[in-house]
Amino acid sequence: MKIKLIYPRWKKLDRQTEFNLPPHGPVVFAAALPDYTEVDFVDENMQSFSYDDPVDLVCISMMLTSQVKRGWEIADTYREMGIKVLFGGISTMLHAEETMLHADSVFMGEAEGHIEEVLDDFARGEMKKLYNFMNQQPDMELVGPARRNLYDRDLYYHKGVQMVDLFHASRGCKFNCYPCAVSFLGGRRFRARPFDRIAEELDTIDNNRLFVVDNTLAQDKEWTKELFRTMIPFKKNWCSHTISDDSEVLNLAAQAGSWYVYQAVFDTSDYIKERIKRYHDYGISVEGTILLGMDNQTEDDMKRLFDFLGEINLDLAEFTILTPFPETKAYDDMLKESRIFDHDWNHYTADRAVYQPRHVSPERLQELFEYAWESFYATETQEQKMFKLMMKVVEREMASGTYRKPRTDLMESSFGKFVDR
Amino acid sequence: MKTDDKYVDRLYHFNGKWDMPGICGLKVVRKSGKTIVIATNLYDKNPGTSISRWSAQLATIICSELEIDPGELVFIERNPNIHSRLEFYAETFDIVEFDREGSHFANPVWKRISGDEVDELIA
Numbered sequence: 311m312k313i314k315l316i317y318p319r320w321k322k323l324d325r326q327t328e329f330n331l332p333p334h335g336p337v338v339f340a341a342a343l344p345d346y347t348e349v350d351f352v353d354e355n356m357q358s359f360s361y362d363d364p365v366d367l368v369c370i371s372m373m374l375t376s377q378v379k380r381g382w383e384i385a386d387t388y389r390e391m392g393i394k395v396l397f398g399g400i401s402t403m404l405h406a407e408e409t410m411l412h413a414d415s416v417f418m419g420e421a422e423g424h425i426e427e428v429l430d431d432f433a434r435g436e437m438k439k440l441y442n443f444m445n446q447q448p449d450m451e452l453v454g455p456a457r458r459n460l461y462d463r464d465l466y467y468h469k470g471v472q473m474v475d476l477f478h479a480s481r482g483c484k485f486n487c488y489p490c491a492v493s494f495l496g497g498r499r500f501r502a503r504p505f506d507r508i509a510e511e512l513d514t515i516d517n518n519r520l521f522v523v524d525n526t527l528a529q530d531k532e533w534t535k536e537l538f539r540t541m542i543p544f545k546k547n548w549c550s551h552t553i554s555d556d557s558e559v560l561n562l563a564a565q566a567g568s569w570y571v572y573q574a575v576f577d578t579s580d581y582i583k584e585r586i587k588r589y590h591d592y593g594i595s596v597e598g599t600i601l602l603g604m605d606n607q608t609e610d611d612m613k614r615l616f617d618f619l620g621e622i623n624l625d626l627a628e629f630t631i632l633t634p635f636p637e638t639k640a641y642d643d644m645l646k647e648s649r650i651f652d653h654d655w656n657h658y659t660a661d662r663a664v665y666q667p668r669h670v671s672p673e674r675l676q677e678l679f680e681y682a683w684e685s686f687y688a689t690e691t692q693e694q695k696m697f698k699l700m701m702k703v704v705e706r707e708m709a710s711g712t713y714r715k716p717r718t719d720l721m722e723s724s725f726g727k728f729v730d731r
Numbered sequence: 732m733k734t735d736d737k738y739v740d741r742l743y744h745f746n747g748k749w750d751m752p753g754i755c756g757l758k759v760v761r762k763s764g765k766t767i768v769i770a771t772n773l774y775d776k777n778p779g780t781s782i783s784r785w786s787a788q789l790a791t792i793i794c795s796e797l798e799i800d801p802g803e804l805v806f807i808e809r810n811p812n813i814h815s816r817l818e819f820y821a822e823t824f825d826i827v828e829f830d831r832e833g834s835h836f837a838n839p840v841w842k843r844i845s846g847d848e849v850d851e852l853i854a
Binding site: 494604 | 816
């Protein structure tokens with residue numbers, strides 16, 4: 311059975327450095343497919359494809375809300391040609407009802423242990439409109455290893471330097487963060503992969519730099535410590551979301567190769583200042599993630615926050631505008647108060663106001679957002695700060711003997727496109 | 732969430748969006764020809780759909796199971812204070828008004844009311 315697995319393109323944030331990372335969801339999904347399937351993966355951010363390629367079933371994997379309209383467009387074209395289309399992934403789950411209008415079938419939940427049922431139905435010509443496995447989370451033993459051999463690897467290099475590979479050791483999240491839909495998508499129960507399976511997957515990844523994409527590494531201290539002990543022998547360097555604020559955990563994280571973390575900076579408290587200092591004490595760099603437009607932020611609060619960022623020695627910062635994604639409390643609150651004025655999912659990119667903020671106009675919020683980027687990177691550009699982070703990891707790799715020189719054959723290429731060095 | 736909360740007499744289990752099992756707090760007060768139902772969001776104690784997202788369906792099923800005349804229902808959605816540093820987790824109450832199609836509710840519209848107003852309603 312020939313499956314074309316498509317990851318639709320989306321418009322990247324204007325302010326972000328354009329780094330294209332190899333997508334994680336599609337290759338984790340592909341690992342759950344039975345052996346009789348032949349998978350052709352297309353990351354549309356990097357590759358084009360022809361609708362005339364021979365295919366039995368099209369699977370569209372979507373992570374972001376800003377991907378869904380493009381995903382629907384692809385599906386509409388295939389379906390006009392009489393080819394069946396199955397949708398899955400995070401943003402499929404967030405936009406399931408609308409996606410069903412463009413799909414032969416929508417898959418809700420996680421694929422492991424369930425996807426064969428769908429393919430059996432497809433083979434019999436009896437594919438259902440909806441497969442709802444939201445209440446049947448798989449045995450974590452069944453997860454992975456992700457099929458990274460499906461990538462066109464050379465596309466994920468910038469001037470000879472390989473991008474990080476994405477990896478996950480757990481699913482679910484017990485926290486209840488205001489702008490986040492993870493508890494809906496992966497459930498509120500923390501679910502860990504077995505350590506032997508984690509080690510097995512780490513061993514398959516031909517990359518010494520990773521992005522550990524677990525929702526947070528602050529859910530279960532004992533598990534997190536064991537995870538880091540499992541990771542130490544692989545000598546990878548990695549970035550991740552928040553890590554537990556515990557000296558033993560942070561010490562093990564550093565030993566396991568924690569390179570930098572994404573840490574939300576949501577106020578100007580000593581707690582935040584100390585939190586960042588403690589990461590630095592263990593040699594872990596910090597990229598602050600700063601969400602603007604929250605209901606408790608006046609213009610003065612945001613300006614104070616921008617000043618504060620200059621005092622806490624962040625290594626990088628990324629600013630976004632609160633975006634009311636479906637299945638979040640932010641969405642519920644905005645909906646109740648009729649504050650969402652833009653329902654075009656292509657605009658849900660987290661860099662534009664699609665709602666009426668509590669204390670400023672949407673236009674003013676947009677200006678403050680632009681100002682935040684400019685002021686943080688006024689004295690040292692994003693590229694310069696990233697270069698410092700890169701040098702840090704290179705030094706570590708040289709010390710541990712894991713450094714890989716940039717690929718000379720890709721020196722004049724950035725994500726598959728020629729660049730003048 | 733403690734069930735001895737003055738707005739929560741019991742926990743109520745329901746099937747939410749995509750059949751995901753959900754839990755909310757519930758208080759039902761019958762008074763002067765009205766039945767006031769206060770449904771409380773339990774945030775992280777609720778494994779399924781938030782009541783904001785499921786209010787019409789929830790009101791429908793509560794009326795059916797608790798034998799409440801839909802015409803007498805006053806449905807209040809409560810988001811309790813979880814003592815977060817973020818003020819939008821402060822306690823809020825909304826009266827939710829619906830279109831009625833027989834015994835089913837649809838198209839919720841929320842109207843913010845104060846705790847004092849709720850107390851007056853249920854006194």
